[in-house]
Amino acid sequence: MDDNAPRRSHFLPRTRDGWTATIAFLALFVLAMPPITHTVLNRSDPWVFGLPFFYVALLAVYSALILVLIWAFRRGV
Amino acid sequence: MEAWVVATGMIVLYLVLTIVLGIVANRRLTGDMEDFLLYGRKAGFVVLYLTVVASFHSSFAFLGSGGFFYTHGVGFWAAGTWTLLVGAITYVIGTRIWALGKAFGYMTPADLLADFYESDAVRVTVAIVSVVFTILYIQVQAQGLGYILNVASGDRISFEAGTLILLIVAAVYLMAGGLRAVYWTDVLQGIWMYVAVWLGAIVLSYELFGGPLELWRAVSEQRPDLLSLPGPKGFFTPGMWIGMTITLSFGIVFQPHMMIRYYTAVDAKTIKLLGATTPIYLMSLYLPAALVGLGGAIVMPGLEGSEADRIFPLLLFTHANPWLTGAILAGAIAAAMSTLDSILHANMTVLTRDVYQRFMRPNETQGHYINVGRAIVVGLLVVGYLLSVGTSDLLVVLVTLSGAGALQLMPAILGVCFPGGRTLTRAGVVAGIAAGLVTLYVTLVVSPHPLGMHGGLWGLLVNTAVALNVSAYTTPPSTETIERVHGEVERFVYGTEE
Numbered sequence: 001m002d003d004n005a006p007r008r009s010h011f012l013p014r015t016r017d018g019w020t021a022t023i024a025f026l027a028l029f030v031l032a033m034p035p036i037t038h039t040v041l042n043r044s045d046p047w048v049f050g051l052p053f054f055y056v057a058l059l060a061v062y063s064a065l066i067l068v069l070i071w072a073f074r075r076g077v
Numbered sequence: 078m079e080a081w082v083v084a085t086g087m088i089v090l091y092l093v094l095t096i097v098l099g100i101v102a103n104r105r106l107t108g109d110m111e112d113f114l115l116y117g118r119k120a121g122f123v124v125l126y127l128t129v130v131a132s133f134h135s136s137f138a139f140l141g142s143g144g145f146f147y148t149h150g151v152g153f154w155a156a157g158t159w160t161l162l163v164g165a166i167t168y169v170i171g172t173r174i175w176a177l178g179k180a181f182g183y184m185t186p187a188d189l190l191a192d193f194y195e196s197d198a199v200r201v202t203v204a205i206v207s208v209v210f211t212i213l214y215i216q217v218q219a220q221g222l223g224y225i226l227n228v229a230s231g232d233r234i235s236f237e238a239g240t241l242i243l244l245i246v247a248a249v250y251l252m253a254g255g256l257r258a259v260y261w262t263d264v265l266q267g268i269w270m271y272v273a274v275w276l277g278a279i280v281l282s283y284e285l286f287g288g289p290l291e292l293w294r295a296v297s298e299q300r301p302d303l304l305s306l307p308g309p310k311g312f313f314t315p316g317m318w319i320g321m322t323i324t325l326s327f328g329i330v331f332q333p334h335m336m337i338r339y340y341t342a343v344d345a346k347t348i349k350l351l352g353a354t355t356p357i358y359l360m361s362l363y364l365p366a367a368l369v370g371l372g373g374a375i376v377m378p379g380l381e382g383s384e385a386d387r388i389f390p391l392l393l394f395t396h397a398n399p400w401l402t403g404a405i406l407a408g409a410i411a412a413a414m415s416t417l418d419s420i421l422h423a424n425m426t427v428l429t430r431d432v433y434q435r436f437m438r439p440n441e442t443q444g445h446y447i448n449v450g451r452a453i454v455v456g457l458l459v460v461g462y463l464l465s466v467g468t469s470d471l472l473v474v475l476v477t478l479s480g481a482g483a484l485q486l487m488p489a490i491l492g493v494c495f496p497g498g499r500t501l502t503r504a505g506v507v508a509g510i511a512a513g514l515v516t517l518y519v520t521l522v523v524s525p526h527p528l529g530m531h532g533g534l535w536g537l538l539v540n541t542a543v544a545l546n547v548s549a550y551t552t553p554p555s556t557e558t559i560e561r562v563h564g565e566v567e568r569f570v571y572g573t574e575e
Binding site: 007008009010011014025029032033034035037038042043044049050051052054055058059061062065066069070072073 | 151154155157158160161162164165168290293294297301304305306307315316318319322349350352353354356357360364367494495496497498563566567570571
């Protein structure tokens with residue numbers, strides 16, 4: 001790289017897979033944060049497989065986040 | 078056979094196993110400092126995985142998380158967010174820390190930061206933060222150990238004696254085998270604690286309610302206030318949720334015992350896979366904790382404060398058979414010891430490397446530094462024991478601050494690992510950390526969690542603002558150093574690794 005050129009930021013992804021993984025992770029993570037947790041998810045009904053909605057919904061979001069990380073690993077992000 | 082005999086016997090068996098592992102690890106030592114302090118940078122995926130998760134989950138995960146569910150309800154399921162972030166941080170930042178450690182021979186967090194910011198003041202500041210805020214974890218874990226042994230023995234082994242015995246065991250295998258012994262025992266501890274929590278929770282839920290689903294139904298009928306936010310005591314406000322997520326992910330990952338683990342990975346693929354998969358273990362350990370805490374709130378209501386943290390052992394002694402109780406309490410010991418030994422090791426490494434080798438005796442042999450490290454462990458053992466059995470107002474304050482202390486390293490670490498942002502300066506970093514720590518004192522001790530937001534987050538915000546502003550008017554690191562370090566990051570992330 002040219003010594004005088006500013007280094008490109010590492011805060012933004014540079015590949016398509018990098019962008020996909022970052023946006024997917026952040027979008028899912030928002031679902032597990034306020035205000036979603038304290039409004040949309042904050043209820044027991046409907047019960048899912050005998051478990052309260054809040055608990056199952058967050059478990060689903062957490063599982064999806066793990067899948068994003070594993071997908072990023074498999075894609076070499 | 079009486080329950081206390083079985084429970085204590087199982088714990089003794091477990092302790093013997095850890096010492097045997099320490100002795101075997103000792104026979105593999107090469108006499109090299111990197112081998113003793115960093116496992117020779119050869120940790121493979123399975124060993125690294127189990128040591129990271131076992132070190133992350135302390136006695137809090139075993140005892141405190143059940144207490145949290147008991148007191149504040151299902152809001153503690155927020156724990157999943159910070160365990161997920163730990164995985165992402167490892168994936169994105171841990172890999173960069175590993176690459177820089179390998180390229181420039183870093184052994185401690187202070188090595189990384191002092192090299193980039195070209196400053197011994199940064200080294201000393203980081204070393205102090207690293208030691209002060211984690212040595213208090215020794216006290217927390219040691220107190221947990223003493224308590225568990227005291228409970229398991231039916232009060233026949235005093236809290237003080239139990240604490241001392243378990244501290245000595247951890248120190249012995251650490252001195253014998255270095256980080257290799259810590260890692261091998263962590264493998265045992267990581268498996269044991271996970272099986273123990275799940276087994277205990279499932280058995281108790283069937284014993285007390287007829288199964289986990291029946292337990293949930295009972296909670297909804299008898300304590301519906303435990304199934305919604307912000308919980309019965311109004312604890313889990315949005316600000317607290319966000320603050321705990323940031324503090325308990327970045328704040329723990331940047332503690333020295335976790336950062337040092339990044340240096341030890343055998344290759345980049347190992348640490349990336351670690352990041353992608355650690356949340357599976359970290360998050361799923363809180364599933365059974367919910368059963369214990371919520372079920373306990375129905376069966377044994379009325380426990381307040383730290384009493385609530387004892388819900389798991391209380392339920393076991395009342396409702397489970399002695400063999401299971403013994404095995405599970407040994408799992409609780411494993412949870413605390415795996416964190417304790419890691420912190421002892423990290424403090425030993427920081428004090429040996431960043432203080433003794435850097436400022437006192439820089440040109441000694443590898444064996445000399447290893448022996449100094451062992452002597453430091455003895456000193457830490459004494460300090461840890463005194464902290465555990467004594468108490469003072471200052472200690473209470475420091476423990477309150479400890480969880481968010483390492484979080485104050487975040488701006489400085491991001492400055493090293495992420496080229497392209499505004500470059501911080503040594504003055505900015507030191508001023509930011511100082512301002513962050515003062516803010517922590519105010520927002521965690523003087524007036525806890527202003528505006529419902531966790532004090533750790535307030536500290537981080539002030540730290541970042543001060544670091545950026547001071548850096549705007551002070552001298553940055555030399556162009557050569559920035560190019561060398563950021564160039565290595567660039568090559569690692571977007572070029573070739575080697």
